[in-house]
Amino acid sequence: MVSSGLGLPVLANPYPAFSELHEVHAGVYAHDLTGPAHERDGVDINGEILFRSPDFLAWAFAPRPRLGGTVSTNGGTSLAYADLGWTIGLTDRIFTDLSIGGAIHDGSLGGSSPRDNAYGCRVNFHETLSLGYRVAPTVSVMLSAEHMSNARLCKNNDGLTNLGIRLGYGF
Template identity: 55%
Template sequence: MPIELVGRRLAAGCVALCLGAVSFSVPASAFVDEIRGGIFAHDPFSTTREDDHADINVELVFETPSFLSWAGNPRPRLGGTLSGGPGTSLVYLDVLGWTFNLTDNLFIDGAIGGAIHDGDLKGNRPDKRYFGCRANFHQSGSIGYRITPQLSIMASVEHMSNASLCDQNDGLTNAGIRLGYSF
């Protein structure tokens, strides 16, 4: 099976898992703190970008595991960004993620972890992105506003790259808007 198909299936499965958590919110709320989802512009900041299109991003934010409470209570995240076109899809696990309240309603959020993707690894076409490794680092950041105690809206950006650990490292940055629902 081609890696592109595997990556799309992984990203689609992650999206389905997150949507399923909303459908069964009572059991999910036992370990899931929040679910987020939205639309991202695919790689809008790059001069050598993949085709322009919108991506779907969905993310589960978990409660802080007790063994990480010493690190400022980070909330791990499992998410996926499903490409809406022929571009790269990815699935990520951000083990360290924090939300900082600036006011009662305004907050910032950041996370770091790892991702796997279905993009090209090596090549030299100027109109394509090459990621060097199948597994890369993943970082994200958001600024958000709590509309209600349970519902928030966020301007978000995510970045995936290998920190030059592999031969090629074009990286991928997506940006967009998401809604969050806290259980």
């Protein structure tokens, strides 16, 4: 804390949580591209925030924690997730980005017909994989895939795979 000169304390950074914010991603996905069952086609909206890697994760190649969500615009399954992710530079502009974590979703657990997805568990694993291009030092475009399933930990495990394009903005 520093003084304002009037004897009143002034915070050097009034929003300390935002100083840990590292990047944001937003984009659109084609909904549920794989089977065995398949929800109806549609467009999903995706957004996520990425935080700076905390020091205690240095041993794991400094993954960045991320929080995000994918919202189905056609009544299909939507999800919210928390992941750890790594960005690996392939050239000065091209990179790959991957993450793994957990998701909670609003889809069917059992499926009412053979064509309905049955996710088995309300909380599942969540993974993403992206190939990106840095348009500018703080702006990137990524071809991205996300997958959610339970790794056969529950009776049903149809899974959900979305594919699309996202933009990234770094701070």
